[in-house]
Amino acid sequence: MNIPRSSYPRIVIIGGGFGGISLAQKLSKKEVQVVLLDKNNYHTFQPLLYQVSTGGLEPDSIAYPLRKVLIGYDNFFFRLAEVNEILAEKKVLNTSIGQVSYDYLVVATGSETNFFGNKELEKNAMAMKSIPQSLNLRSLILENFEQALLTDDYHERDALMNFVIVGGGPTGVELAGALAEIKKGILPKDYPDLDTRRAQINLVQGGDRLLDAMSDNASEKSENFLEKLGVQVWKNTRVTGYNGKTVTTKTDLTFETATLVWAAGVMGATIKGLDAKELLAGGNRLNVNQFNQVEGYPEIFAIGDIACMESKDYPRGHPMMAQPAIQQGKHLGENLVRLVDGKSLKPFSYRDKGSMATVGRNKAVVDLKKIKFQGVFAWFVWMFVHLFFLIGFRNRVVVFVNWVYNYVRFDREARLIIRPFKRNYSQFKD
Amino acid sequence: MNIPRSSYPRIVIIGGGFGGISLAQKLSKKEVQVVLLDKNNYHTFQPLLYQVSTGGLEPDSIAYPLRKVLIGYDNFFFRLAEVNEILAEKKVLNTSIGQVSYDYLVVATGSETNFFGNKELEKNAMAMKSIPQSLNLRSLILENFEQALLTDDYHERDALMNFVIVGGGPTGVELAGALAEIKKGILPKDYPDLDTRRAQINLVQGGDRLLDAMSDNASEKSENFLEKLGVQVWKNTRVTGYNGKTVTTKTDLTFETATLVWAAGVMGATIKGLDAKELLAGGNRLNVNQFNQVEGYPEIFAIGDIACMESKDYPRGHPMMAQPAIQQGKHLGENLVRLVDGKSLKPFSYRDKGSMATVGRNKAVVDLKKIKFQGVFAWFVWMFVHLFFLIGFRNRVVVFVNWVYNYVRFDREARLIIRPFKRNYSQFKD
Numbered sequence: 001m002n003i004p005r006s007s008y009p010r011i012v013i014i015g016g017g018f019g020g021i022s023l024a025q026k027l028s029k030k031e032v033q034v035v036l037l038d039k040n041n042y043h044t045f046q047p048l049l050y051q052v053s054t055g056g057l058e059p060d061s062i063a064y065p066l067r068k069v070l071i072g073y074d075n076f077f078f079r080l081a082e083v084n085e086i087l088a089e090k091k092v093l094n095t096s097i098g099q100v101s102y103d104y105l106v107v108a109t110g111s112e113t114n115f116f117g118n119k120e121l122e123k124n125a126m127a128m129k130s131i132p133q134s135l136n137l138r139s140l141i142l143e144n145f146e147q148a149l150l151t152d153d154y155h156e157r158d159a160l161m162n163f164v165i166v167g168g169g170p171t172g173v174e175l176a177g178a179l180a181e182i183k184k185g186i187l188p189k190d191y192p193d194l195d196t197r198r199a200q201i202n203l204v205q206g207g208d209r210l211l212d213a214m215s216d217n218a219s220e221k222s223e224n225f226l227e228k229l230g231v232q233v234w235k236n237t238r239v240t241g242y243n244g245k246t247v248t249t250k251t252d253l254t255f256e257t258a259t260l261v262w263a264a265g266v267m268g269a270t271i272k273g274l275d276a277k278e279l280l281a282g283g284n285r286l287n288v289n290q291f292n293q294v295e296g297y298p299e300i301f302a303i304g305d306i307a308c309m310e311s312k313d314y315p316r317g318h319p320m321m322a323q324p325a326i327q328q329g330k331h332l333g334e335n336l337v338r339l340v341d342g343k344s345l346k347p348f349s350y351r352d353k354g355s356m357a358t359v360g361r362n363k364a365v366v367d368l369k370k371i372k373f374q375g376v377f378a379w380f381v382w383m384f385v386h387l388f389f390l391i392g393f394r395n396r397v398v399v400f401v402n403w404v405y406n407y408v409r410f411d412r413e414a415r416l417i418i419r420p421f422k423r424n425y426s427q428f429k430d
Numbered sequence: 431m432n433i434p435r436s437s438y439p440r441i442v443i444i445g446g447g448f449g450g451i452s453l454a455q456k457l458s459k460k461e462v463q464v465v466l467l468d469k470n471n472y473h474t475f476q477p478l479l480y481q482v483s484t485g486g487l488e489p490d491s492i493a494y495p496l497r498k499v500l501i502g503y504d505n506f507f508f509r510l511a512e513v514n515e516i517l518a519e520k521k522v523l524n525t526s527i528g529q530v531s532y533d534y535l536v537v538a539t540g541s542e543t544n545f546f547g548n549k550e551l552e553k554n555a556m557a558m559k560s561i562p563q564s565l566n567l568r569s570l571i572l573e574n575f576e577q578a579l580l581t582d583d584y585h586e587r588d589a590l591m592n593f594v595i596v597g598g599g600p601t602g603v604e605l606a607g608a609l610a611e612i613k614k615g616i617l618p619k620d621y622p623d624l625d626t627r628r629a630q631i632n633l634v635q636g637g638d639r640l641l642d643a644m645s646d647n648a649s650e651k652s653e654n655f656l657e658k659l660g661v662q663v664w665k666n667t668r669v670t671g672y673n674g675k676t677v678t679t680k681t682d683l684t685f686e687t688a689t690l691v692w693a694a695g696v697m698g699a700t701i702k703g704l705d706a707k708e709l710l711a712g713g714n715r716l717n718v719n720q721f722n723q724v725e726g727y728p729e730i731f732a733i734g735d736i737a738c739m740e741s742k743d744y745p746r747g748h749p750m751m752a753q754p755a756i757q758q759g760k761h762l763g764e765n766l767v768r769l770v771d772g773k774s775l776k777p778f779s780y781r782d783k784g785s786m787a788t789v790g791r792n793k794a795v796v797d798l799k800k801i802k803f804q805g806v807f808a809w810f811v812w813m814f815v816h817l818f819f820l821i822g823f824r825n826r827v828v829v830f831v832n833w834v835y836n837y838v839r840f841d842r843e844a845r846l847i848i849r850p851f852k853r854n855y856s857q858f859k860d
């Protein structure tokens with residue numbers, strides 16, 4: 001691997017998510033060499049993926065080229081590579097483009113969809129953790145309606161227009177809300193020759209409330225908002241399987257659907273090589289100390305979703321969201337500079353800035369430390385915060401333009417099947 | 431096929447390009463039923479595809495949902511379908527979604543890339559006639575540079591950074607200019623560890639001048655612009671083959687390259703079923719009379735690229751560009767209403783509004799009827815005209831925002847490999 005060695009220590013970062021790029025930016029122009037590896041050449045702004053799936057935003061406006069992250073800093077090297085294994089004793093990574101050596105390693109690989117070992121679900125459900133996955137879902141949603149137009153079979157048509165979303169966290173709630181708005185505002189105009197009133201959006205939650213990481217206020221209000229939009233919310237319901245046609249649950253309840261979206265769990269995206277047995281905390285996350293150091297590996301750090309830092313306030317680690325990743329990335333950046341300078345590390349402490357979710361037009365819920373609010377103002381706060389954290393000035397402007405357009409026109413123009421998703425529809429014909 | 435029959439005559443339009451949608455819009459709220467068939471659910475603004483390939487624009491902003499074309503007009507039906515055959519005697523189409531009957535049929539299928547029967551070229555060259563093709567090219571261009579970073583082989587690296595564009599029409603000229611600007615403005619910043627000065631852009635033209643449908647002024651000036659940008663222009667050079675590695679020409683000249691873009695010819699996208707032997711004029715186009723009626727078929731019309739209407743000024747048919755398609759679509763719309771009303775048809779006459787091409791920043795050439803000009807003003811005219819003809823208000827704003835950003839920042843942020851294009855690079859390792 002021809003990355004030139006400099007006299008500075010080399011810090012290799014695996015993953016260009018919120019954690020990885022926050023860290024990289026902190027290291028710019030410091031006396032270190034920064035090598036960023038990612039399997040994509042872009043950063044994905046995951047909180048808005050559901051808007052790509054529902055035609056509200058173009059994919060390119062929530063992506064940002066990773067080569068631009070430290071543009072102009074000549075001791076920064078990006079490589080498009082998948083990391084297969086960490087050889088900690090040799091301080092080397094095995095990657096899809098050969099071996100890469102490091103002085104310090106930061107694992108910032110984020111998380112991936114957790115199907116809890118259910119192979120059938122993994123095969124038939126749609127996930128929404130990456131841009132290609134979101135585009136597949138966008139295609140499938142639109143294809144279902146095109147297909148519904150063609151069939152004379154009543155049951156098949158209903159199954160094609162039935163959307164089952166499993167998981168009542170922010171992703172599930174936001175996607176369900178967006179689909180409900182499409183049903184109301186776009187389907188009747190786009191498909192005048194289809195009885196789109198029969199379209200259904202079902203949101204299935206295992207626990208007894210939605211948004212269970214947020215306040216009771218937020219849970220109740222979001223459920224209330226969803227019901228107003230016509231979403232059917234099923235709480236205390238565990239999905240057990242989906243054969244591409246029928247969703248089964250722990251009870252008698254079943255759904256006939258062409259589309260199951262799985263937003264019911266994530267787990268750390270681990271890499272082979274670390275002594276996983278002792279280190280993997282719940283949810284496949286790497287146990288780290290208060291300096292984000294992976295226990296047992298003084299040169300290896302982990303930040304963001306993949307890292308599990310136990311603390312008094314967060315005995316099971318910080319929530320797997322953007323904020324802990326950003327804060328850990330920045331903090332570790334400062335700590336790594338200290339480490340290189342021979343100074344002692346400072347412990348990380350998380351500043352909870354609150355959390356929020358949007359259900360639809362003028363409908364959002366916001367929990368801040370001291371105040372919790374819901375409705376129109378919350379919705380504006382949600383938009384402002386998302387624009388603020390979106391990477392790239394151009395992206396912000398394009399997203400803003402789209403939101404204004406969508407708001408004023410009650411529209412979502414990116415309802416394009418640019419690459420069809422190949423679903424075998426024949427299974428609905430009994 | 432369950433498209434409800436109305437008491438109005440049914441006009442089926444195959445293809446939602448410039449011609450098809452101009453026609454459909456003219457038929458809105460007239461006493462006809464309009465059925466639009468297309469293999470995609472969106473209109474593609476083809477003149478800007480090269481900007482998608484070169485990361486200047488997102489794909490979604492040059493696409494427009496076809497269901498929106500006649501939104502609110504309840505005798506309009508869109509179906510996502512590929513038409514396989516015209517059964518003219520029965521007035522029926524065989525399509526991928528079953529049979530569709532018509533009273534009047536309008537073939538507006540446009541054109542496709544013409545490899546002139548060279549299977550090797552067809553297999554190995556990149557075309558740029560659709561959004562997925564343009565995205566494949568975007569991925570490949572970026573992948574080539576990522577790959578160039580990894581190799582120690584001098585020849586392989588040069589081949590990866592060598593771009594050969596065949597065809598000196600507007601598409602070839604515009605793509606070559608955009609790549610030259612990327613070489614100058616983006617590559618040195620994105621790939622500081624690669625000697626991107628060795629990147630080459632070769633534009634190969636069979637004839638003795640570029641933009642041969644335009645004035646001599648435009649040809650000379652565009653060549654001049656390209657040379658200033660560092661593009662190597664090869665005139666009077668016919669490409670004979672490309673095995674994925676070496677481009678051969680009629681002379682001794684060869685190019686070693688990982689990327690050949692074929693922009694050297696288009697031909698009508700014909701459909702089986704019409705008596706093709708007598709009807710296909712040069713370039714696979716359907717011969718039509720001055721009412722756009724396909725000769726021998728009183729109920730079948732053709733407009734745009736697929737139609738060849740011979741006239742005194744255009745003995746070989748109108749140029750295969752947006753303007754004739756738009757004008758024929760509008761004109762045929764009026765004629766079909768006349769036909770339904772039992773009135774006589776009016777002959778079509780083409781108003782040449784001129785033609786233009788852009789080479790790069792502040793560099794374009796414009797031929798109007800009375801005046802021909804080149805340079806900065808031409809470039810602004812080019813942008814204004816393209817924004818004007820782009821379908822959709824949101825698209826115009828998003829494209830405008832991107833252009834302003836790209837202009838001010840000398841940047842192209844959509845350099846994203848969202849779906850990798852699978853090129854077999856091992857062939858470059860001898």
